[in-house]
Amino acid sequence: xxxxxxxxxxxxxxxTGIMLxxxxxxxxxxxxxxxxxxFFLWHLHNIKPESTYAIDSLVKxxxxxxxxxxxxxxxxxxxxxxxxxxxxxxxxxxxxxxHAKGKTLSPFSVNFAGFNAGLLxxxxxxxxxxxxxxxxxFTLFFLAKSxxxxxxxxxxxxxxxxxxxxxxxxSENSMLLALQGLGLYFYYLSDNRKNRFLAAFFLALGIFLRxxxxxxxxxxxxxxxxxxxxxxxxxxxxxxxSTLFGTFLPVLLFCLQNLxxxxxxxxxxxxxxxxxxxxxxxxxxxxxxxNLIFLTYFKIGFFGFTPIFLLAMIYLFYQxxxxxxxxxxxxxxTLLVFIPITAFIAPNDGVTNWGARYMNLAILPSLLLFNxxxxxWKTKExxxxxxxxxxxxxxxxxxxGLGLKFQQVATKEIRLFQEDLTSQTANLHVLGAExxxxxxxxxxxxxxxxxxxxxxxxxxxxxKNHSKIASDDKILLSRIKPTPGVKEGIKxxxxxxxxxxxxxxxVLRKKYPKxxxxxxxxxxxxxxxx
Numbered sequence: 001x002x003x004x005x006x007x008x009x010x011x012x013x014x015x016t017g018i019m020l021x022x023x024x025x026x027x028x029x030x031x032x033x034x035x036x037x038x039f040f041l042w043h044l045h046n047i048k049p050e051s052t053y054a055i056d057s058l059v060k061x062x063x064x065x066x067x068x069x070x071x072x073x074x075x076x077x078x079x080x081x082x083x084x085x086x087x088x089x090x091x092x093x094x095x096x097x098x099h100a101k102g103k104t105l106s107p108f109s110v111n112f113a114g115f116n117a118g119l120l121x122x123x124x125x126x127x128x129x130x131x132x133x134x135x136x137x138f139t140l141f142f143l144a145k146s147x148x149x150x151x152x153x154x155x156x157x158x159x160x161x162x163x164x165x166x167x168x169x170x171s172e173n174s175m176l177l178a179l180q181g182l183g184l185y186f187y188y189l190s191d192n193r194k195n196r197f198l199a200a201f202f203l204a205l206g207i208f209l210r211x212x213x214x215x216x217x218x219x220x221x222x223x224x225x226x227x228x229x230x231x232x233x234x235x236x237x238x239x240x241x242s243t244l245f246g247t248f249l250p251v252l253l254f255c256l257q258n259l260x261x262x263x264x265x266x267x268x269x270x271x272x273x274x275x276x277x278x279x280x281x282x283x284x285x286x287x288x289x290x291n292l293i294f295l296t297y298f299k300i301g302f303f304g305f306t307p308i309f310l311l312a313m314i315y316l317f318y319q320x321x322x323x324x325x326x327x328x329x330x331x332x333x334t335l336l337v338f339i340p341i342t343a344f345i346a347p348n349d350g351v352t353n354w355g356a357r358y359m360n361l362a363i364l365p366s367l368l369l370f371n372x373x374x375x376x377w378k379t380k381e382x383x384x385x386x387x388x389x390x391x392x393x394x395x396x397x398x399x400x401g402l403g404l405k406f407q408q409v410a411t412k413e414i415r416l417f418q419e420d421l422t423s424q425t426a427n428l429h430v431l432g433a434e435x436x437x438x439x440x441x442x443x444x445x446x447x448x449x450x451x452x453x454x455x456x457x458x459x460x461x462x463x464k465n466h467s468k469i470a471s472d473d474k475i476l477l478s479r480i481k482p483t484p485g486v487k488e489g490i491k492x493x494x495x496x497x498x499x500x501x502x503x504x505x506x507v508l509r510k511k512y513p514k515x516x517x518x519x520x521x522x523x524x525x526x527x528x529x530x
Contacts (some may be wrong), residue, residue: 107272136167160396162355202248420520
């Protein structure tokens, strides 16, 4: 199965390209997108959507569920142990929470969470990743709708970039790309005030999902002023008032929303990352830039995923005098500034990137530039240039195939964690590591979870809540099995040392004499009762 999977991922786009090379009509593009949609739908169904909820995706799901449980009146994270721990000292997600206006909140987009909280009224949480995939396919549709986009560009978008891959997990990235796709679609339509307004509005609307939008639209309009209007500010304001108004509306609403919710115009995401933005070492940021732009071990950056984009940008930069459409030039210079600056000031390098998410806003503009580049390049008679292009295509197809396989393996491991967790019942579950809660997926709210950082903290918690814990209540402590991979993770601080578990066990053994040990596939459990 593994071999056929790789062959399918590599051969399918190549055969599709050969079959559709001369078919540039909109209907043939739609046929390609439908085929792509079914392939990725099959993949998502195969890996089980509920097993994609881990770490960031899990926190975003918890945020959406909390909004729904709060009847859309508050985004405060629902904490089942609130009656035991009113100050949230033992919250199971300490790395991913912020405190604002006396509430415990998620740092991620409240607008994305609110949208999905509404969907949870009609769908199960396991259905939400399919919605994200829909937004990716929707983006491809608007890319194909442009008559200037060639079939090779569309194939590259499907199989040589993270565009659709981003829709295979529960996150705001696919929705962000859909909004940008709408904006760029209207940007390239006939130059009238209505299209300018709609382009600006949809491009700026992404600010409600991710803060990188601020940088993109700032550089985008800066280079319009420089390249199109030659620094004539008055002429720019006179001709682009609809553009500015389309941008101003979403930005104003975003700032007002954040002032109301968080007392800060940039919102929860900025508050959670402001320490890393203000305190950093230049050398560390340069390493981060390399990881986000190029690649390193298990971190596939923007050009590391699609190196043909780098070739296209370099070529177009040196051929800029031959580029007739100034809109292409605006995008080119925007990306030449946006990519390095965003990579430098990003709060981290994405930990395990397979296509840097901080660079997502560069994907669609790069595809549009590649299309212009391809128009130049295909006129060349050199076989070396044609084969080099084919080689770069194949490389990106392989990277996507490896990413899909990696996701398949990772979700299988997460399912084992979730199977272990659902096999146990308890009135109170003491997590030995934050990772266990982050891998719990849709079962996060099945029982009361707490995460004591130290044995002393656990002892204080049990003493304080002694009267609330009934004699027949079951208390569960979970610990990650010390496999070779986990032992390596302990060395770098990803997982707690065995001594941490033992200190928690010593506290529980003093309080609760009855202990049962249970061994799972990924976790070991200690069940206590009075």
